[in-house]
Amino acid sequence: MSKWATNTSEVRDNGFGASRNGKTIEGAVLHHGAGTNVLNYVANANSRDSHPTYHVSDSGRVTGIVHPDRRPFSTSHSVDSVAVTFEIDNESTGGNWPVSAEALSAVIDVIVDHARQGGYKVIGKNTPGKDQPGLFFVAWHQQYVQTACPGPYVIGKIDSIIEEANKRLNNTTTPVSGQEEADMLINIKGKVNARRGGLYFVSGGKATFLGGPVPAGVPLLSDESQIKALQARVTGLA
Numbered sequence: 482m483s484k485w486a487t488n489t490s491e492v493r494d495n496g497f498g499a500s501r502n503g504k505t506i507e508g509a510v511l512h513h514g515a516g517t518n519v520l521n522y523v524a525n526a527n528s529r530d531s532h533p534t535y536h537v538s539d540s541g542r543v544t545g546i547v548h549p550d551r552r553p554f555s556t557s558h559s560v561d562s563v564a565v566t567f568e569i570d571n572e573s574t575g576g577n578w579p580v581s582a583e584a585l586s587a588v589i590d591v592i593v594d595h596a597r598q599g600g601y602k603v604i605g606k607n608t609p610g611k612d613q614p615g616l617f618f619v620a621w622h623q624q625y626v627q628t629a630c631p632g633p634y635v636i637g638k639i640d641s642i643i644e645e646a647n648k649r650l651n652n653t654t655t656p657v658s659g660q661e662e663a664d665m666l667i668n669i670k671g672k673v674n675a676r677r678g679g680l681y682f683v684s685g686g687k688a689t690f691l692g693g694p695v696p697a698g699v700p701l702l703s704d705e706s707q708i709k710a711l712q713a714r715v716t717g718l719a
């Protein structure tokens with residue numbers, strides 16, 4: 482059972498979409514509206530049968546369209562059965578099809594909310610045709626269908642969207658001295674016969690090996706003195 486993301490302001494679910502046929506949400510697909518206000522279009526019957534999970538306005542206002550328990554109709558591809566989808570209003574039409582920072586920030590909050598609901602610790606870029614277990618994927622329309630959607634501006638922001646989403650997901654703030662280590666992702670260099678290199682999730686002062694692709698924004702830790710200092714605070718990195 483999925484829930485609307487907590488930053489959803491309004492729900493206009495008119496029963497569009499379909500069953501997920503038992504599948505669960507594994508990621509998100511981004512679309513742009515190709516217009517500055519497509520809320521009424523996607524909330525109501527339309528000629529393209531375009532009904533995303535969420536519409537996001539230029540001001541960052543999030544409206545629920547197809548309940549996340551159901552499959553949205555956005556991408557004309559089966560990826561929709563395992564994704565929440567977005568139609569993001571453009572700031573202006575044409576050119577590189579810009580969207581506002583407020584809209585992207587709201588999209589990131591929704592992505593993080595659904596990654597949390599699914600128990601995911603890592604958000605990463607989608608690779609079509611490749612199974613990426615343990616990773617909540619961020620995809621965009623053009624990865625599946627020949628289309629300009631979601632436009633050069635949003636496509637150019639994918640890496641920074643993923644970087645910020647991981648920050649929010651793992652709340653990578655510097656811990657106050659004396660408190661427990663905050664939840665974070667680390668990518669650490671391995672050491673022969675000693676330390677297993679790769680991606681770890683650190684929570685409550687304990688590191689758990691995740692492996693797999695390293696999301697954007699997680700730097701490789703290779704300085705031995707830094708690693709030693711981290712090993713003193715975190716168990717599971719020996």
Ligand SMILES: [Zn+2]
Nearest residue numbers: 512513622630
């Ligand atoms: Zn699209």
